Amino acid sequence: MTHVPFFRWVVVLGLIIFGASFAVYATAPEDPETKQVDLTVLSEESDGSCTVTWADPYAKHRRTGHYQCEPDRDPLLKGRAYDPDTGHGWDTGWMVTEGSRKGDLFVLGQDDAERDKAMDLSDDLIGLSLVVLIVGVVGGSIRSHYRLSGASPSTVRTAxxxxxxxxxxxxxxxxxxxxxxxxxEPLRQSLVDEALGRVSVEELWHASDGGFDAAELRRCGTRTARDVLEAGTPVLSRMPGVQPGTAERLTSAAQTLADGAVRAGTGREILQRPDPRVADLLNALSVLVRVGPEGRAAAQKATELAALLSLLLDKAEPAADRRQMLRADAEERATAKHAVARLSQLLVTVEQRGSADQFTQTSIDLLRGPDADPAGIAARVDYETQPETYAHLLTELAIPEPQPLAVP
Incomplete structure (x- = not known):
């Protein structure tokens, strides 16, 4: 169910009261359209109450009725009560010319009291509606200002x-x-194949704490540590002569030998081989060597910062737009305000350190890629000038860390 803010209801109430005021004003009695007619006064009281006749052009005959004559008019216009033939008086009145009362007499001002009462009520309602609307608008503005206090579209856009x-x-x-x-990878595989191809399956006995029949493994075609690693635990566990649980230890021993062979064979020696695969590796390494340690550090920092920014931006999403902030609930607003504060701190730190420019430049350097040189001549020349840099970078990126010894 959508929550409607309290002050919005106050404004709605103010509009309803204003509408009621307009309705009262619109339905207040009004004087109809009239025209002046001559009246023959048949009888008249001292207060001006008369019985009169008048010509009704709409009914096509004379009509008789009561009317409020003007008691202070000239006595000559008043009839003599003792003379029934000539005692008729004369006056003028107003006849309705529209609506259902067309042809009836109308005394000007007869509805003034009712109209004044309606106008007073309409004025009171207008005053009340203005007070309610002011409370709703001012209260809503204060509430909106509070709710928008954490909104910062510019900070979110920059982030x-x-x-x-x-x-x-x-x-x-x-x-x-x-x-x-x-x-x-192909060079690593060649090192593994060379090293493990020289290790017989019998030599893995002590490394794997025994538990298998080497002769049975040989009859199955598993003769060297390389064969063991290629077979893997699932295949070894189904071979004859391999006791339960031994396959895992056997595979682990072969993997340990493989890792050791890779670590021992990696370095300047392999990078100096006249091998097309080495040329590909030097080309790939040259890209990272070109950006230098500072660029690689910037890339690492950018990776961490991107993850943090992504998390904070998700939390700060309501603060990216004022309308979203108004629609957010209290918990979302609190989370967004905190996230925006963190983003502001990060942006200040990045600006002070000039990290954004460094990120952009490092990205440009990485996008240049290796030189268009399949033979890797340029990369090899660069390698000859700084072989330790290339060897160290290769070790850092491609050589697995030695596994800690298991504690029995």
Whole structure:
């Protein structure tokens, strides 16, 4: 059910009262259209109450009725009561010329008391409606001002632009890192194949605490640690001669050897090989080397900042538009105000450090990508000038961390 603010109801009440005032005013009695006619006074009291006749042009005959004559008119216009033939008096009156009362006599001002009463009531209602409307408008304005106190569309817009910049940089950096890992994968696999191909399955006995029959594994085609790693735990557990629980330990031992072989074989030696796969790797690494440690640090900071901005912007969404802030409930407004305050602090910090410009420039550098050189000549030349940088970056991005020893 939609909640309607209290002061909006107050304004509605004020409009209803104003409408009632207008209705009273519109229905107040009014003098009809009339025209003056001659009246023959048949009898007259001292207060002017008369019995008169007049010609009704609408009924096509003379009519007789009561009328309020003017008691102070000239005596010559009044009839002599003792003379029935010539004792008729004369006066003028007003005859209705419209509506259902057409042809009737009408005394001007006869409805003034009722009209004045209606006008007084209409005026009172107007005054009351103005008071109620003022209370509703002023109270609603104060309430709206309070509800809008946390709205800051400009802050949210600026934060959204920064979020776009940081998200773009985070995406560009992730793509550059993925390119290195994709280029490294075939070289990593060759190191694993070379190292584990020289380790027989019997040599895994102590590393895996036994639990398998090496001869049975050989008969199944699993002769080296490389075969063990390729087979994996599900296949090994179904082989003859492998005791329950041994397959996991056997696979883990082979994986440990693989990780060790990769760590031992990675470095300047592999990057100096005359191999097209090394050229691809150097090209991918050159992109990240070009942006430097500062650029990579900026990308990491942008990734963290993008996640934080995204979270705060979701919470600050009502504050992005004043109408949304007015429609939000108390909890949403409180959350939005807090989020806007956090966003303001972040924006000030970013501006003071000049981080936004650094984010943009780093993203541009990453978007340039590797040189259009499939042979990787330019990347290899650059590698020769700073081999340790390339080797360290490769180790950082592609080499798994050594696994901690299990505590028995």
């Amino acid at each position: 959204r632009r920064l979020e776009q910049v940081t998200s773009r940089l985070a995406k560009d950096h992730a793509q550059a890192v993925d390119a290195v890992r994709v280029a490294w």
